[in-house]
Amino acid sequence: MPAPEAQPGSEASGASPAASPIEALPAHPDTAGEHLVLRVLQASPHDTVGALRQRLAAGVEVDSAEAVYLLDARRRLLGRVPIARLLQARAEQRLADIAIAPVPAVRVNADQEHVASLAIQHGLTSVPVVDRRGHFAGVVPALALLEVLRREHVEDLHRFAGIGPEDTNRARDAVEAPPTRRARDRLPWLLVGLVGSMLATWIVAGFEATLQARVAIAFFVPGIVYLADAVGTQSEAIAVRGLSLSRLPLARLLAGELRTGLLIGLTLAVLVLGPVWWWFGDADLALAVAVALLAASACATTIGFALPWLLARTGRDPAFGSGPIATIIQDVLSLLIYFWTVQALLF
Numbered sequence: 001m002p003a004p005e006a007q008p009g010s011e012a013s014g015a016s017p018a019a020s021p022i023e024a025l026p027a028h029p030d031t032a033g034e035h036l037v038l039r040v041l042q043a044s045p046h047d048t049v050g051a052l053r054q055r056l057a058a059g060v061e062v063d064s065a066e067a068v069y070l071l072d073a074r075r076r077l078l079g080r081v082p083i084a085r086l087l088q089a090r091a092e093q094r095l096a097d098i099a100i101a102p103v104p105a106v107r108v109n110a111d112q113e114h115v116a117s118l119a120i121q122h123g124l125t126s127v128p129v130v131d132r133r134g135h136f137a138g139v140v141p142a143l144a145l146l147e148v149l150r151r152e153h154v155e156d157l158h159r160f161a162g163i164g165p166e167d168t169n170r171a172r173d174a175v176e177a178p179p180t181r182r183a184r185d186r187l188p189w190l191l192v193g194l195v196g197s198m199l200a201t202w203i204v205a206g207f208e209a210t211l212q213a214r215v216a217i218a219f220f221v222p223g224i225v226y227l228a229d230a231v232g233t234q235s236e237a238i239a240v241r242g243l244s245l246s247r248l249p250l251a252r253l254l255a256g257e258l259r260t261g262l263l264i265g266l267t268l269a270v271l272v273l274g275p276v277w278w279w280f281g282d283a284d285l286a287l288a289v290a291v292a293l294l295a296a297s298a299c300a301t302t303i304g305f306a307l308p309w310l311l312a313r314t315g316r317d318p319a320f321g322s323g324p325i326a327t328i329i330q331d332v333l334s335l336l337i338y339f340w341t342v343q344a345l346l347f
Helices: 049-057 083-088 110-123 142-160 167-178 179-206 208-213 215-245 251-278 283-313 324-346
Strands: 041-043 066-070 078-084 127-130 136-140
Touching: 041 136, 049 083, 066 083, 066 136, 078 083, 078 127, 110 127, 110 142, 110 324, 136 142, 179 208, 208 215, 208 324, 215 251, 215 283, 215 324, 251 283, 283 324
Parallel strands: 041 066
Antiparallel strands: 066 078, 127 136
């Protein structure tokens, strides 16, 4: 529903600058416009603290009162004065002298997750919104930011579990829905997983001769697959949310995650080397298991971090890079790495 135009000179806004026309703002779902409120505290940077306090004491109706937003005559956002700072300032001070500037703002069509991330990065309790011409339109208030974070969290949990997207306003319905609908929401990714499991079975069958030659090789398949998958899941969880918050170049982030995977893999390899050697009395087998675990861990961290980034680059939510699809890729590669390592070191 289109948002109404703000009236900056009204008593409700507490503003003094003259207004420039503001275009109608569409409230598309999952954008800043959906959560936009118009009645906020506004003032001119030339106003004094005392004058603004008097206007506020006379009574104003607002939807968000976390801060006073300073606007020029064309409704350009110049700064913000948190209410706590306004109450502590001297009456004769100008608002411009106590304002925080510049103020990060978002366009009305900005994705809601970006809005919430911006609030976290800059410690904002409300996020200013401007139209495409840069005119101040209102804010996304604190309560809406909390709702956005909750909604995005629920969606990510669904995707981690391989469940189809749900309307998070009806999250309870996902639990109380008929079994047929629940199955419909969960099956798509699981069918992909079924294909992946068939591929993994085919890979193991391809190394039948290796397994027949040394049966003990098969004992470590579940452990290698599980540990690599666990390492990759950790990287996915970090990447899904971290990519939206970090401003570092991808190459630097990926290199750091790869080093982390190598360090984790090296630690696990050292820990497993001695017990396998002692239990089976086979140093070559213990070395093969340790090397495979090191390589699989490094590979899993890279995939777990890179897959969400690739999805984000194609305009998809990075959370789609987690759950069953990432598990399939990691499991298949872990099997290949393990059997290739075993063949290289034992035969």
